[in-house]
Amino acid sequence: MKKIIYWFRNDLRLHDQIILKRIENQKEVVLLPIFCFDERWFAKHTLGFPKTGSIRAKFLIETVNNLKTNLQKIGSDLLVTFGKTEEVLFEVAKRFNANEIYAEKEDTSEEIFVEEALKKRLSIPVHFHESKTLLKTEQLPFSISNLPDIFTHFRKKVEPILDTVQPIEEVEKLPPFPDEFRNEHSFSLQDFGLNEAVFDSRAVMHFTGGECEGLKRLNKFIWQDKSILHYKETRNQLIGENYSSKFSPWLANGSLSARRVFSEIKKFEKEVEANESTYWLVFELLWRDYFRFVAKKYGNKIFLKGGIKNKSLSYNNDFEVFEKWRTGKTGNDFVDANMTELMKTGFMSNRGRQNVASYLCKDLKIDWRWGASWFESQLIDYDVASNWGNWMYIAGVGNDPREARYFNVNKQAAMYDQDTSYRKLWLDSLAKP
Ligand SMILES: Cc1cc2nc3c(=O)[nH]c(=O)nc-3n(C[C@H](O)[C@H](O)[C@H](O)COP(=O)(O)OP(=O)(O)OC[C@H]3O[C@@H](n4cnc5c(N)ncnc54)[C@H](O)[C@@H]3O)c2cc1C
Structure with a gap:
């Protein structure tokens, strides 16, 4: 019997899954799908907020719960764990006596660190694929x-x-799951030291993970x-x-x-x-x-102040000013409305993101990486490459061929929120006459 671990990362689905599809009809296989909520995702950023905020964490919990249910429907299950991923996986692989591990490949430093640490500990092959x-x-x-x-x-x-x-066709049946790893525990925001995430009815839509x-x-x-x-x-x-x-x-x-x-x-x-x-x-x-x-x-250049262009930039980095930006209290209605939407819902339009990002680094003269870190904490669609890549772009240290692009937020507000309905939706001070 071959014992295989499938380590789910940012590929939390059963459709378009090349490895699972390949394993689907294999006899003589026991498959242990696993997901680990890495404790480092919930650490506090030096700027004072959690690296993963409540709304994004809630979306992820819902996603993992749905994956478990879907795996159960096709004869498998999901072992859901919490800790340092490389340590958890090492222990599980040992207990299971696994022959090999499969996982999706990531491309950025924190994720690569985990991959390398895992490979160092284990004596079995770990295979990565792009997905x-x-x-x-x-x-x-x-x-x-x-x-x-x-x-x-x-x-x-x-x-x-x-x-x-x-895309690869959906997986319809998986090899048996090892009974000794069955566990119905479902993690909650409290397990990660986070507050409840309350739904705001003004949100663009009700996002549910999975x-x-x-x-x-x-x-x-x-x-x-x-x-x-x-x-x-x-x-x-x-x-x-x-x-x-x-x-x-x-x-x-x-x-x-x-x-x-x-x-x-x-x-x-x-x-x-x-x-x-x-x-x-x-x-x-x-x-x-x-x-x-x-x-x-x-x-790692995508995380550096000078970005991929290696530009030398100087910022004022006034923490109080940053806090006003972060909490939607800069005094600029358009920026504040967008930042309030982000804080309350975990989402913001692309137009909004461009404006608040430009305002932070070009008008308030604050290090764009502070803004990128706040987005990382808040956005339910946080994606390391898209977030840091877009922020670099706006800050003028990324892939924008135009030097010194600048968003005039007042002009943009007049153009994209002509009748002020967006600002009125998010700012109580404007909503009532
Ligand atoms: C400062 C800043 C930070 C951002 N951070 C993120 C992030 O963390 N995660 C993220 O997915 N997007 C990010 N974006 C890109 C973009 O704002 C969002 O992808 C988009 O608003 C999501 O809404 P949608 O799915 O309705 O997009 P749609 O407009 O419907 O686009 C369809 C899909 O295309 C992709 N896409 C669209 N625009 C971009 C873009 N500029 N860069 C990369 N992919 C894009 C997304 O996957 C999106 O779901 C950021 C943009 C800015 C300016």
Whole structure:
């Protein structure tokens, strides 16, 4: 009997799972799927807030619970643990007498540290595979070190090979789960030292974690509401469920696969209609791929003040000013409305993110990394590469070919929140006359 551990990371789903699909019909295999809430994810940042805040943590707990249920439905289960991942996995592998471990590959320092620490401890093979992006690194028509530093150049080179993108079919049956590891314990926010996350009815939508909800959202945005047909015109709006896809929270923890989203868009284009908007959603997914490859190419540089451009920048870094930005009390209505939305719901539109980020580093002269860290704590769609890549871009130390891009937040508010309804929605001081 071969004993295999599948370590779930940011691929919390059963669709588009290459390894699980391969194991699906194997006889003589016992499979132990495991997920570990790493205690370091909940540590306090030096700026005083948890690295993972309540709303994101709640979304992740829901995601893991849904994965466990779905695994149980196909004859397996999920061992859910808490601690330092490499230590937990080492102990479990020893107890289980595992022959090998499979997991999704990550590309950034904290995650690589865990991979390396695990490999050092174990004497069994640990196999990693890529599962986040539309295209795998090996499919790119250039090596990672030759990844273009300008998105458009990247896009033009990869668009011709996008027709190779194909998700793997859903797993329908898995080998038996070892009974001695069955455990029905479900973690709560209190286990991670976090406060309750209260739902705010002003939120763009009610985000619930898990593959089932992710696939539901995919179906609703594309097929049911057909909002994809107008995406290019609506994507800069600020209020409501359908101005943009809202796929990002599920994409970020892998409960929705980007390849599945892509194939659904292609199917829709074939069966219903292809237009500029349907194209534009793929265009945005390519940004997501791009930032992942940038993180891979540049390693820790994406976390440095000077970014991948190695620029020398100086900031004032006034902590009180930062706190006002963080809590939506800068005095600028547009910035404050967006920051309030983020704090209360864990989400903010792309237009909002660009504005508050620019305001922090260009107007308030505060280190962009403080802002990126707050986003990391709050965003339910936090993705290390997309977050730090976008922040670098806005701060002028990333992949923006234009030097010194600046968002005039007042002009932007007048353009994108002409009737002030967005600001009125989020700021009590404006809501009542
Ligand atoms: C400062 C800043 C920080 C950001 N941090 C994150 C983050 O942590 N996680 C994250 O997923 N996105 C991040 N973004 C990108 C973007 O704002 C969100 O992906 C988008 O708003 C999510 O909403 P949606 O799913 O409705 O997007 P849609 O507009 O419907 O786009 C579809 C998908 O394309 C991808 N996408 C769209 N725009 C971008 C972009 N600029 N960069 C990378 N991928 C993109 C996302 O996966 C998104 O779900 C950030 C942007 C800025 C300016």
